Amino acid sequence: MRKFLFLLLLAPLLFSSDLRTEQKIYQLVIHSLVPKKELVKVWCDDDKKRKILNTLNGINSVDSAENADILLISKKENLQKKGMKFVTSYQLLEGKEIDILGGFFWQKGRPNILFLKNSLQKYNITLPESMQDYVEDEL
Amino acid sequence: MKPIKQIYMLLFLSMIIAISYLFYSTKNIQTTLNNNVESIFIEGAKSFAYNIDAEIKKHIKSDPYRELKENPQLQNRMQHALSILADDTFKYIFVLYKDKHGNYRYLLDGSKDKAHFNQRLSVDKELWNKVYSQHTPLLIHQNQLDNLWLTYLLPVVLDNETKAIIAIDFSTALPNNIYTAIEPLNQIFIYIFVAIGLLIMILIYQSLLSIRIKKDSITDPLTLAYNRNYLRDFLKTTDIGKYQIMMIDIDHFKKVNDNYGHKAGDYILSSTAQIIQKEIREDDVFIRFGGEEFLVFIKKTNKDTQLAYAIAQRIRTKIEISQFSFESKDIRITLSIGIACQPEQFKNTSLAIKHADKMLYVAKREGRNQVISHINEDYKELETHKKSINDVKEALEEDRVICFYQAIYSTKTDQVIKYEALVRIEEKDGSITLPFEFLETIMYTNIYNDMTQCVLNRVFKEIKRIKMDISVNLNFSDILDNKIFNLIIDELESNKEFSSWLVIELLEYELLEEISIIQKRLLQIKEYGVKIAIDDFGSGYSNYSIFKQLPIDILKIDGSLIKDIDHSDTSYKITSSIVTLAQELGIKTVAEFVHSKAVLQSVKKLPIDEVQGFYLAKPSPNIL
Numbered sequence: 123m124r125k126f127l128f129l130l131l132l133a134p135l136l137f138s139s140d141l142r143t144e145q146k147i148y149q150l151v152i153h154s155l156v157p158k159k160e161l162v163k164v165w166c167d168d169d170k171k172r173k174i175l176n177t178l179n180g181i182n183s184v185d186s187a188e189n190a191d192i193l194l195i196s197k198k199e200n201l202q203k204k205g206m207k208f209v210t211s212y213q214l215l216e217g218k219e220i221d222i223l224g225g226f227f228w229q230k231g232r233p234n235i236l237f238l239k240n241s242l243q244k245y246n247i248t249l250p251e252s253m254q255d256y257v258e259d260e261l
Numbered sequence: 262m263k264p265i266k267q268i269y270m271l272l273f274l275s276m277i278i279a280i281s282y283l284f285y286s287t288k289n290i291q292t293t294l295n296n297n298v299e300s301i302f303i304e305g306a307k308s309f310a311y312n313i314d315a316e317i318k319k320h321i322k323s324d325p326y327r328e329l330k331e332n333p334q335l336q337n338r339m340q341h342a343l344s345i346l347a348d349d350t351f352k353y354i355f356v357l358y359k360d361k362h363g364n365y366r367y368l369l370d371g372s373k374d375k376a377h378f379n380q381r382l383s384v385d386k387e388l389w390n391k392v393y394s395q396h397t398p399l400l401i402h403q404n405q406l407d408n409l410w411l412t413y414l415l416p417v418v419l420d421n422e423t424k425a426i427i428a429i430d431f432s433t434a435l436p437n438n439i440y441t442a443i444e445p446l447n448q449i450f451i452y453i454f455v456a457i458g459l460l461i462m463i464l465i466y467q468s469l470l471s472i473r474i475k476k477d478s479i480t481d482p483l484t485l486a487y488n489r490n491y492l493r494d495f496l497k498t499t500d501i502g503k504y505q506i507m508m509i510d511i512d513h514f515k516k517v518n519d520n521y522g523h524k525a526g527d528y529i530l531s532s533t534a535q536i537i538q539k540e541i542r543e544d545d546v547f548i549r550f551g552g553e554e555f556l557v558f559i560k561k562t563n564k565d566t567q568l569a570y571a572i573a574q575r576i577r578t579k580i581e582i583s584q585f586s587f588e589s590k591d592i593r594i595t596l597s598i599g600i601a602c603q604p605e606q607f608k609n610t611s612l613a614i615k616h617a618d619k620m621l622y623v624a625k626r627e628g629r630n631q632v633i634s635h636i637n638e639d640y641k642e643l644e645t646h647k648k649s650i651n652d653v654k655e656a657l658e659e660d661r662v663i664c665f666y667q668a669i670y671s672t673k674t675d676q677v678i679k680y681e682a683l684v685r686i687e688e689k690d691g692s693i694t695l696p697f698e699f700l701e702t703i704m705y706t707n708i709y710n711d712m713t714q715c716v717l718n719r720v721f722k723e724i725k726r727i728k729m730d731i732s733v734n735l736n737f738s739d740i741l742d743n744k745i746f747n748l749i750i751d752e753l754e755s756n757k758e759f760s761s762w763l764v765i766e767l768l769e770y771e772l773l774e775e776i777s778i779i780q781k782r783l784l785q786i787k788e789y790g791v792k793i794a795i796d797d798f799g800s801g802y803s804n805y806s807i808f809k810q811l812p813i814d815i816l817k818i819d820g821s822l823i824k825d826i827d828h829s830d831t832s833y834k835i836t837s838s839i840v841t842l843a844q845e846l847g848i849k850t851v852a853e854f855v856h857s858k859a860v861l862q863s864v865k866k867l868p869i870d871e872v873q874g875f876y877l878a879k880p881s882p883n884i885l
Binding site for chain 2: 139140143212229230231232233234235236255256258261
């Protein structure tokens with residue numbers, strides 16, 4: 123029931139094309155980074171992002187970072203947490219943490235995705251062909 | 262459709278067309294306004310872009326990436342220049358170059374959320390590459406992005422090669438402002454269209470309701486047959502020549518109501534109607550005419566002139582073999598049906614229906630549970646001289662229904678001992694109309710009852726005056742009819758002291774199927790001293806059992822025997838035997854139709870008590 127009410131409140135937002143774009147990108151990116159799991163556990167430190175994650179198939183938002191398959195980080199202080207990280211701003215990418223696999227953020231009103239080659243290699247992740255274009259050797 | 266409805270419809274359509282035109286015009290103005298504003302700002306963006314292009318070309322010779330990377334001061338100065346141009350409308354102003362991998366990266370960024378030099382930006386590569394390869398500007402409508410409206414791209418061409426692209430993004434603030442300004446107008450149109458939609462829905466609902474009400478108003482709720490309202494419309498709009506008319510009546514329906522109750526009566530009516538509906542075709546029209554009477558218009562076919570008769574027989578048989586069960590009581594009924602096969606031969610539909618009703622009456626008289634139709638008679642001729650019900654009604658209202666009196670003489674004293682009252686209508690021109698011209702028409706109507714009452718009143722008035730016997734003619738069916746019987750009793754009750762001078766003559770050819778009721782009622786009448794006579798005895802329907810069953814005082818021998826009694830030995834002998842029988846039973850005899858002296862002399866040879874005829878006295882309006 124709560125989920126239904128949430129969806130009802132979110133309904134006007136669902137008509138927004140930016141939100142739809144964001145949903146599609148997270149769905150694609152998270153499953154590309156954790157391809158072996160049908161249900162990927164994601165820890166997220168941003169309420170808005172968490173709500174978006176809850177609308178996605180095969181993605182479960184968890185409360186504990188330790189139990190997560192991947193961390194979706196919006197706050198700098200959470201970069202210290204252990205585990206695979208995916209960030210939501212370019213500034214966080216600049217920290218050059220080895221565990222940061224990449225980021226998705228909006229710039230100039232456009233969606234931007236970046237994957238960092240070294241981090242992908244550390245975790246032995248091979249992205250699908252369609253995502254290869256977004257891999258950067260370095261910032 | 263009536264003209265007023267057409268006018269309403271025209272006005273309504275005009276209103277919708279006018280509103281639609283206004284809506285279209287407003288939309289057109291909105292589009293034109295958008296285009297004009299768009300073109301003004303595009304021109305502004307172009308001007309900015311060309312100035313930036315000129316500034317870049319002023320400071321950079323051939324390789325923007327290398328030269329800006331090596332000269333951060335130039336980079337900062339130019340970025341500052343770009344940032345001055347950026348405002349709420351031109352949201353982002355930046356310059357990108359294409360790296361060796363085909364990705365676009367920042368050279369300069371004049372926006373507030375400034376990106377780093379060489380930072381990658383995801384763009385629509387297909388369109389940007391087009392600008393790169395063709396060295397021509399491009400305007401992109403950003404339909405997929407929420408915060409961007411337009412992007413203007415201008416290539417920076419150095420040495421005949423595009424080295425970078427100047428991008429100016431228009432925010433959606435401007436179209437949003439235009440939209441916000443015009444939105445109330447759009448909302449007004451939405452409300453108008455919603456109101457029109459609701460109005461149309463209400464009109465549709467009203468129309469459906471009206472159809473339903475109309476249907477209810479023309480349908481009998483009990484039998485689901487059409488009612489008289491529908492009949493009226495049907496007769497107005499239909500060529501009756503295309504149909505045969507069937508009048509159906511449930512035999513002894515009153516008994517069903519009396520014995521089983523009105524609910525059972527309703528059940529019988531609805532069940533009978535259902536059976537009739539099943540037996541007729543879709544083209545036929547089924548109407549509840551009133552009470553237990555139904556009218557069916559059978560659509561004629563070219564082949565079968567007896568179609569209505571065949572269908573009527575089918576209905577009659579079906580009802581006869583059906584067993585109706587109500588509250589575990591089995592009820593059986595029969596139908597009498599009269600048919601008018603050629604309604605077009607009548608002057609009007611009303612006469613055709615009346616004819617079917619007459620055929621129904623014949624069916625009733627012939628013993629019920631049968632179908633009667635006449636096909637090849639000249640009905641027009643039959644109806645020509647008949648009075649209408651309205652004529653008779655008018656005569657009653659104008660007191661032109663009168664009695665003629667024919668004297669009846671005693672054979673012993675040759676004196677007048679009584680009179681026979683004979684009903685007549687005095688026409689406005691003074692002429693006299695005889696009963697055969699109107700009695701049949703009004704039979705079984707309220708007018709007949711009124712006429713019976715009128716005759717009894719006149720007769721009692723004469724009895725009071727002359728204090729002699731006066732006879733009136735009635736049918737056995739009158740005695741059986743509750744209304745007429747009660748009317749007779751009421752008249753007798755009101756004229757108790759004179760009722761012993763009243764003689765009621767009953768036509769003996771009437772079918773005596775309910776003899777016990779007649780017997781009971783005649784005895785009740787006789788309690789007032791009234792004498793009962795059988796009229797026209799010996800006319801062909803003679804049944805000697807009536808002497809045993811009915812309290813008869815007088816026997817009037819039929820004129821067909823008397824008129825040639827002077828020269829027909831057979832008539833004389835038959836009359837003689839009737840008189841002998843009557844004498845032995847203590848019943849008085851009257852010889853009618855005494856039209857000559859010879860007949861009178863022959864009659865007097867027999868022990869007949871009374872004589873009557875034109876030779877002795879013609880019917881006269883006054884008793885002297």
